[in-house]
Amino acid sequence: MVSRLLNRIRSLFSVPLSLYRRDGSPHRYKQLRRYMAAIMLLITIIPLLLMAVINYHEYQKALRSEIILPLGTLVNKTKHSFELFLAERLSAVSFIASGYSFEELADQNALNRMFRVVKNEFGGFIDLGLIDSSGIQISYAGPYRLKGKQYTGQHWLQEVIVKGEHISDVFLGYRKFPHLVIVVQKELDTGDSWVLRATIDTERFDNLIASMGLDPASDAFIVNREGVLQTSSRFYGKVLEPLPFPLPPLSYESNILETKDHMGRDIFLAYAYFVSPSYVLMLIKPQSQVLKSWYGLKAEILLIFLFSVIAIVFVVLKLTNTMVKRIQASDEECDATFHQIEHTNKLASIGRLAAGVAHEINNPMAIINEKAGLMGDIIHSMPSFDNKEKFLSLTKHILESVDRCSTITHRLLGFARRMDVEMERLDLNGVIMEVLGFLEKDAFHRSIEIDLQLDERLSQIESDRGQLQQVFLNILNNAFAAVDDGGRISIVSREIDTDMIEVTITDNGVGMSEDTLGHIFDPFFSTRKGYGTGLGLSITYGIIQKIGGDIQVTSKEGEGAVFTIYLPKTAQ
Amino acid sequence: MMKVLLVDDEREFVTTLAERLQLRDIIPLVATDGDQALQIIESEKPPVVVMDVMMPGLGGLDVLQAVKRRHPEIHVILLTGRGSTQDGIRGMRLGAFDYLMKPVKIEKLIETMESACRSDTESAV
Amino acid sequence: MTDQGINFFGKITASATHEFINILATIRETSGLIEDLLSLRPVDDSGDERFAGILKKIKEQTERGVSICEKLNAFSHSIDEPRSRILIGGLLDQVVFLMQGICRLQRVYLIRDSAHQIEPPTAIISNSFRLQLALASCIETCLAGALPEERIRVQTELAGERIAIRFVIDTNGSRSPQKLEIPGRFGELNPILNDLEAQLTHLDKPGQSGLTLSLPISSTDNTHE
Numbered sequence: 061m062v063s064r065l066l067n068r069i070r071s072l073f074s075v076p077l078s079l080y081r082r083d084g085s086p087h088r089y090k091q092l093r094r095y096m097a098a099i100m101l102l103i104t105i106i107p108l109l110l111m112a113v114i115n116y117h118e119y120q121k122a123l124r125s126e127i128i129l130p131l132g133t134l135v136n137k138t139k140h141s142f143e144l145f146l147a148e149r150l151s152a153v154s155f156i157a158s159g160y161s162f163e164e165l166a167d168q169n170a171l172n173r174m175f176r177v178v179k180n181e182f183g184g185f186i187d188l189g190l191i192d193s194s195g196i197q198i199s200y201a202g203p204y205r206l207k208g209k210q211y212t213g214q215h216w217l218q219e220v221i222v223k224g225e226h227i228s229d230v231f232l233g234y235r236k237f238p239h240l241v242i243v244v245q246k247e248l249d250t251g252d253s254w255v256l257r258a259t260i261d262t263e264r265f266d267n268l269i270a271s272m273g274l275d276p277a278s279d280a281f282i283v284n285r286e287g288v289l290q291t292s293s294r295f296y297g298k299v300l301e302p303l304p305f306p307l308p309p310l311s312y313e314s315n316i317l318e319t320k321d322h323m324g325r326d327i328f329l330a331y332a333y334f335v336s337p338s339y340v341l342m343l344i345k346p347q348s349q350v351l352k353s354w355y356g357l358k359a360e361i362l363l364i365f366l367f368s369v370i371a372i373v374f375v376v377l378k379l380t381n382t383m384v385k386r387i388q389a390s391d392e393e394c395d396a397t398f399h400q401i402e403h404t405n406k407l408a409s410i411g412r413l414a415a416g417v418a419h420e421i422n423n424p425m426a427i428i429n430e431k432a433g434l435m436g437d438i439i440h441s442m443p444s445f446d447n448k449e450k451f452l453s454l455t456k457h458i459l460e461s462v463d464r465c466s467t468i469t470h471r472l473l474g475f476a477r478r479m480d481v482e483m484e485r486l487d488l489n490g491v492i493m494e495v496l497g498f499l500e501k502d503a504f505h506r507s508i509e510i511d512l513q514l515d516e517r518l519s520q521i522e523s524d525r526g527q528l529q530q531v532f533l534n535i536l537n538n539a540f541a542a543v544d545d546g547g548r549i550s551i552v553s554r555e556i557d558t559d560m561i562e563v564t565i566t567d568n569g570v571g572m573s574e575d576t577l578g579h580i581f582d583p584f585f586s587t588r589k590g591y592g593t594g595l596g597l598s599i600t601y602g603i604i605q606k607i608g609g610d611i612q613v614t615s616k617e618g619e620g621a622v623f624t625i626y627l628p629k630t631a632q
Numbered sequence: 633m634m635k636v637l638l639v640d641d642e643r644e645f646v647t648t649l650a651e652r653l654q655l656r657d658i659i660p661l662v663a664t665d666g667d668q669a670l671q672i673i674e675s676e677k678p679p680v681v682v683m684d685v686m687m688p689g690l691g692g693l694d695v696l697q698a699v700k701r702r703h704p705e706i707h708v709i710l711l712t713g714r715g716s717t718q719d720g721i722r723g724m725r726l727g728a729f730d731y732l733m734k735p736v737k738i739e740k741l742i743e744t745m746e747s748a749c750r751s752d753t754e755s756a757v
Numbered sequence: 758m759t760d761q762g763i764n765f766f767g768k769i770t771a772s773a774t775h776e777f778i779n780i781l782a783t784i785r786e787t788s789g790l791i792e793d794l795l796s797l798r799p800v801d802d803s804g805d806e807r808f809a810g811i812l813k814k815i816k817e818q819t820e821r822g823v824s825i826c827e828k829l830n831a832f833s834h835s836i837d838e839p840r841s842r843i844l845i846g847g848l849l850d851q852v853v854f855l856m857q858g859i860c861r862l863q864r865v866y867l868i869r870d871s872a873h874q875i876e877p878p879t880a881i882i883s884n885s886f887r888l889q890l891a892l893a894s895c896i897e898t899c900l901a902g903a904l905p906e907e908r909i910r911v912q913t914e915l916a917g918e919r920i921a922i923r924f925v926i927d928t929n930g931s932r933s934p935q936k937l938e939i940p941g942r943f944g945e946l947n948p949i950l951n952d953l954e955a956q957l958t959h960l961d962k963p964g965q966s967g968l969t970l971s972l973p974i975s976s977t978d979n980t981h982e
Binding site for chain 2: 422429430431434495
C-alpha cells in the first residue's frame with residue numbers, strides 16, 4: 061500500500077520522458093514549461109505555507125501566554141497587596157487591643173492619642189472606637205460624632221463576637237463614603253467582651269487598583285462573595301452596586317477565563333478569591349484589546365505570505381520561461397548544427413529547386429540558340445542572299461538574347477548555391493586537388509608550372525565543399541589569368557595553431573599596384589588583365605568571411621601576387 | 633573530317649546542333665539517350681562525343697564512365713545547363729576532356745572538339 | 758534558412774523570371790520580324806522553306822519558355838509572404854512543375870491524380886515556401902523509392918480539420934510495396950514540418966507505398982524568427 065502510494069507520488073513528479081525528446085514541437089516546450097513551473101511553485105510555496113501556518117499558531121500561543129499570563133500574575137500580586145494592606149491594618153488594631161486595657165482605651169484622650177499615632181503611622185484609618193459588651197461605643201476618636209452610638213445587631217459586631225476578629229465588606233457610612241471596618245474582640249476577666257473598631261478608608265483600595273497600571277480598556281475591581289462591588293468598576297458599576305454578571309468559579313490561585321460579559325463582549329477574566337476577607341479580585345481585559353495586536357500580526361503574516369507567493373509565482377514563471385526558451389534555442393541550434401553536418405539524406409533545398417528552375421528554362425533556350433544559329437549558318441552559306449547583313453544581325457540579336465538568359469540563370473544559381481551550406485568534414489588538400497584537376501587542361505596547354513606543398517598531416521576541416529571550391533577556383537583563375545604561358549603558381553597548405561589552416565597561393569604574374577590592391581575585393585572591380593575579373597574575388601571574400609576565415613593579399617607590380625587564406629577547422 | 637557523336641534528350645536541340653555542325657564539315661551522329669549513345673559508340677567509334685550531363689535513365693556521367701572503361705581513347709565533352717562546378721569537377725575526375733555550359737557558342741564547341749582531337753596527335757608524339 | 762533568406766531568394770527569382778520573359782518577348786519579336794522580312798522577298802530561294810520551319814520551331818520554344826517562366830514567376834511570388842492564403846490545388850501544380858524535371862531524369866513520372874482531388878478547391882493559411890519545400894521533400898523521398906517507368910501520383914483529401922496530401926508510388930502492380938525511408942530526426946524536414954504543424958506518415962493503404970502529409974486547414978500563428 062505504501063509502495064503504491066510512493067509510486068503515485070513519484071509518477072506525479074516524474075517528468076514524462078517524451079519531454080526530453082527533442083522533436084522541436086512547440087507544444088512540447090509549453091508542456092515542459094508547465095511542469096517546471098508547477099514543480100518549482102510546489103517546492104517553494106508548500107514550505108512557505110507550512111511555515112506561515114506554524115508561525116500563525118506559535119504566535120497565537122505566544123501572544124496568549126505573553127498577554128494572558130501576566131494578567132494572572134498581576135492579579136496575584138495585587139491580591140497579595142490587598143491582603144497585606146488589610147493584614148497590616150488588622151495587626152495594628154489587634155496590637156492596640158492587645159496592648160492596652162479596656163480602661164486605658166476607654167479614656168478618650170488616650171484613644172485620641174492612639175488614633176493619631178496609628179493614623180500617621182499606617183494611614184487609611186478614618187476613626188477608632190471602643191465598644192463595650194452592651195454594644196455601646198464608649199470612646200471614639202475620629203471625625204464623626206459617634207460616641208455613645210449603639211451598634212448591637214450590626215452584622216460586623218455579630219461576626220466579631222463569633223470569630224474574634226473581622227474585616228467587613230465595604231459599606232456606605234456617614235457622609236456616604238464607602239469604607240470598611242476592622243474589629244477585634246477582647247475578653248475581660250469578668251467574661252464580658254469588648255470590641256475595638258477601626259474604620260478604614262477604601263480610598264487605598266482605589267490606589268492599589270490604580271497601581272496595577274491598567275490600560276484604559278481594562279478594568280479591575282473587588283467584589284464580595286455576593287457579587288457586590290467593593291470598589292468602583294470602570295464599566296460594570298459603582299461601588300456597592302451588584303456585578304451584572306455571575307461570579308467565576310472558586311479559585312484562590314489566580315485563574316484566567318475566556319468568557320463574555322453581560323454586554324456580550326468577549327473578555328479575559330483574571331481573578332482570585334481572597335481567603336479573608338471573602339473578596340474576589342477581578343481583572344477584566346477585553347479580548348479585542350488583547351487580540352488587537354494579534355490581529356495586526358495575523359494581517360502581517362497574511363500580507364507577507366501573499367506578497368511572497370506573488371513574488372515567487374512571478375519569479376518562477378519568468379525563470380521557467382527564460383530557461384525553456386534557452387533550452388528551445390539551444391535545441392534548435394543543436395538541430396541546425398546536426399542537419400548541417402549530416403549530409404546524407406538531404407532533402408529538397410533551395411539550391412536544388414533553383415537548379416530545377418534553371419534546367420527548365422535552359423532547355424528551350426538551348427534549342428532557340430541552335431535554331432537561330434542554324435538560320436544564321438544557312439544565310440551565311442548562301443552567296444547571293446538579299447539583305448544578308450540585315451538577317452544576320454537579326455539572328456545575332458536572338459543569340460545575344462539567349463546569352464543574356466544564360467547570365468541570369470548563372471546568377472540565380474550562384475545565389476541559391478550560396479544559400480545552401482552543406483557542411484561536411486573534408487580534406488582541404490583534396491578540395492584543392494579537385495579544383496586543380498579542373499584547371500589541368502589549361503595548365504597543360506599553357507605550360508604553367510604548378511608547385512604543390514600541401515601538408516599531408518593536415519587535419520580534416522568542417523566546411524562546405526562547394527563554397528571552398530568556389531574560393532579556390534576564383535583565386536586560381538585569377539592566378540592563371542595573371543601569369544604568362546610558362547609561368548609558375550605555387551600552393552602551400554599548413555596548419556597554424558590548433559584551430560586554423562593556412563593556404564597560400566603565389567603566382568609570378570603581372571602583380572598589382574597599391575591602388576588595385578586596395579580595391580581588389582570590391583564587387584565589380586575589374587582590371588584589364590589578371591586579377592579581379594568582375595564579381596569573382598568579392599564573392600570569394602564574402603564566402604570566406606561567412607565561414608569565419610580571412611583572406612589577405614600582397615603584391616607588387618611586375619612581381620606577382622600572394623593570396624593567403626585562413627580557414628577555421630571547425631564551422632563558425 | 634571529324635566524326636562526332638551528339639547525345640542529348642532534347643531532340644530539337646540535338647538535331648539542330650547536328651545540322652549546324654554539318655554546315656561546318658563535321659559529321660554528326662545523334663543519340664537521344666545513354667543506351668543509344670553506347671550502341672553508336674560501339675558501332676561507329678567516333679573520336680569525340682559531346683554529351684549532356686542531365687539525361688533521364690543513363691545520365692551523361694554514367695555513359696562517360698562506361699566509355700572510359702571500354703574506349704579510353706574516345707574524348708568526351710560534357711554539356712550541362714546546371715551551371716554548378718560539382719558536375720564539372722566530377723566529370724573531369726571521371727575522365728571528361730572538358731565541360732561546357734548550355735547554351736553553348738558553336739565556335740567554342742568546335743574549338744574544344746578540335747582541341748580534343750589535337751591532344752591525340754600531341755600525345756602520340 | 759531564415760525568412761529573410763527566403764524572401765531574398767523569392768525576389769531574385771522573381772526578377773530573374775521577369776527578365777526571362779522580357780528576353781523571350783524580344784526573341785519573339787525578332788523572329789517575327791525575320792518572318793515578315795522573308796515573306797516580303799520573292800519566292801525563289803530554296804533556303805526559305807527551311808527558314809519557315811526554323812522560325813516555327815523558334816516560336817514554339819519561345820512559347821514553351823514563356824509558359825515555364827509564368828510558372829516560375831508564380832513560384833517566386835509565392836515565396837514572398839511568411840503567411841498567406843494558399844490554394845492547395847495551385848500550389849501542388851507549382852511543386853509538380855518544379856519537381857517534374859528531376860523525376861523525369863529517373864524516368865519517373867510525377868502526375869496529379871485527377872480522380873482524387875478535393876472539390877471544391879480548398880485554401881489553407883500557411884507559409885507557402887516552407888510548404889513547397891515539404892511537398893518537394895515528400896516527392897524526393899518517393900522518388901528514391903521508385904523505379905523507372907513508375908508513376909508518383911499526387912492526391913488530396915479532406916479529413917476533418919485537416920487536409921491530407923498523398924504521394925502514391927504507382928508500380929503498375931509489378932512489385933510489392935516497400936516501406937519508404939523517411940529521413941531521420943535531425944533531417945532538414947523536421948523543423949519545417951513543425952513550423953507547418955504538419956504530420957508526415959507512411960501511406961496507410963494496403964498494397965501501396967508512399968507518404969501522406971497532413972496539414973491543418975488553419976494553423977496557429979507560429980512564425981517567430
